[in-house]
Amino acid sequence: MRNILLSLVLLFAAISSALAQELTVKSFKLAGSDLTAQTQYRKDLNDRNCALIKVGIGLQGVQFEGGIMGNVENKTGEYWVYMPQGNRQLKVKHANYAPVMVTFADYGVEKLESNRTYELIVVTYPQYAITQNVTNQSLDSQHSTPQTHPTVSDNTISIPVKDGISIDMVRVEAGTFTMGATAEMKDPWKEEKPTHQVTLTNDYYIGKYEVTQALWKAVMGNNPSNFKGDNLPVEMVSWDDCQEFISKLNRITGKTFRLPTEAEWEYAARGGNKSRGYQYSGSNNLSDVAWFFDNSGSKTHAVGTKQANELGIYDMSGNVWEWCQDWYGKYKRSSQVNPTGANSGSNRVRRGGSWGTTARACRSSCRHYDSLFDLGRFRGLRLVLSE
Known part of the structure; x- marks a missing residue:
């Protein structure tokens, strides 16, 4: 009897592990100014132009079901799915995730129209209700296979702003870490040295995503x-x-x-006290977590479409550089508590790399700087909320 119960527990744990991540829809809408469905068209069986759905998901090996015409095209950073007019659903599947059925009416599109281009953004999300507190301690010693995806905390808050726009933030617990060019950081620049111990004594919240254009418009107009x-x-x-x-x-x-201060930024990028010692924010495989020179198609991408880091924060490697609060200054070897950078200067720190940078600049320890007035297609921001 005891062996049977143990077998059932292990079976449940295996099923839970398989479903520990799911696909979820971030947005679906008509791309009104996108003429791709007309200029790069595909015909249906009635010789009418299909609708085109551009699916941004940031994963390889994605499959689709639902009246699709011809082969799905795997473009840089997205999939092109052609469907006849009148279709109302599309199923998105991946071997490592629970699938999602996209019902277009749930997003204000009753059915697809011929010759129109649509934009679907799908992200990964953990199903914590399945795996929380299910004999984890007793099973840990029996399962030594490393997880392929970070374990993401659900310790988040959402703060409403206006016009239905809110800011999702992730709690970062206080802790101590080694800042700078640690051993896993390949080919570091001199600005990342020397390494030094940093202690952050206060918990803080950091943006789950980079500040979006929707949020900026809601605030700035x-x-x-x-x-x-x-x-x-x-x-x-x-x-x-x-x-x-x-x-x-x-x-x-x-x-x-x-x-964020530069220290807060790097601590969060490394995964805080859940860090697994990755070179990039959330993985040693940069394409899993970042839009950068090799895969971006020379443009930014929707936030949250790559894999999150250990804390559940997205795009801390790549997409856009993120401004920090600090004046830029050289590192010192001495340990520091709650550092805030140089006392003065002419340049402010930016972190994380961008859609236009190489992998070297996307490492969590990489640091660059610009004047207060510099701007460009590479620079954005992420917010911090102090407790």
Whole structure:
């Protein structure tokens, strides 16, 4: 009897592990100004032009079901799925995730129209209810296979701003880490040395995503970005622009948002006290977690479409550089507590690499800097909320 119960527990754990991650829809909408369905068309069986769904998901090996015409095209950073007009659903599947059925009416599209292009953003999300507290301690010693995806904390908050826009934030617990060019960081720059111990004594919340254009527009009433799209990270913003944005955001919400210190940024990028010692934020395979020079197609991508890091934070490697609060200064060997950078200077720190940088610049220890007034298609921001 005891062996039977143990077998059932192991079977349940195996099923739970298999379903520990699911696919979920972030957005689905008509891309009104996108003429791809007309210019790169595919005919249905009635000789009418199909609808085209561009699926941004950031995973390889994705499969689709639901009246698809011809082969799915795997483009840089997205899949092109052609479907006849009138279709109402599309199923998205991947071997490592529970599938998702996309019912178009749930997103204001009753059915697909011929000759129209649609944009579907699908992200990965952990199903914690399945795996939480299910004899984890007793089974840990019996399962030594490493997990292929980070274990993501559900310790998040969502803060409403306006017009239905909110800010999702992840709690980062206080802790001590080694900052700079640690052993796993390949080919570091001199600016990342020497390594030094840093202790952050206070918990803080950091943005789950980079600030999007939708959020920026809700606060500022404008969109300076070169690459347009509500779910794309805002760019073409200087450090001074970010301060103005944060000041207005704080007046709207009554909260105290700010840019992260450089130490807070690196600690969160490394996974905080859940860190597994990856070179990039969430993986040693950069393509899993980042839009960068090799896979971006020379543009930004919707936030949260790559794999999250150990804390459940997205895009801390790649997509856009993220401004930090600190003045840039050289590192010292001495241990530090709650460092805030140099006392003064002419340049502010930016972190994380971007869609246009090589892998070297996307490492969690990499640091660069610019003047307060520099802006460009590579620079954006992520928020921090102090407790």
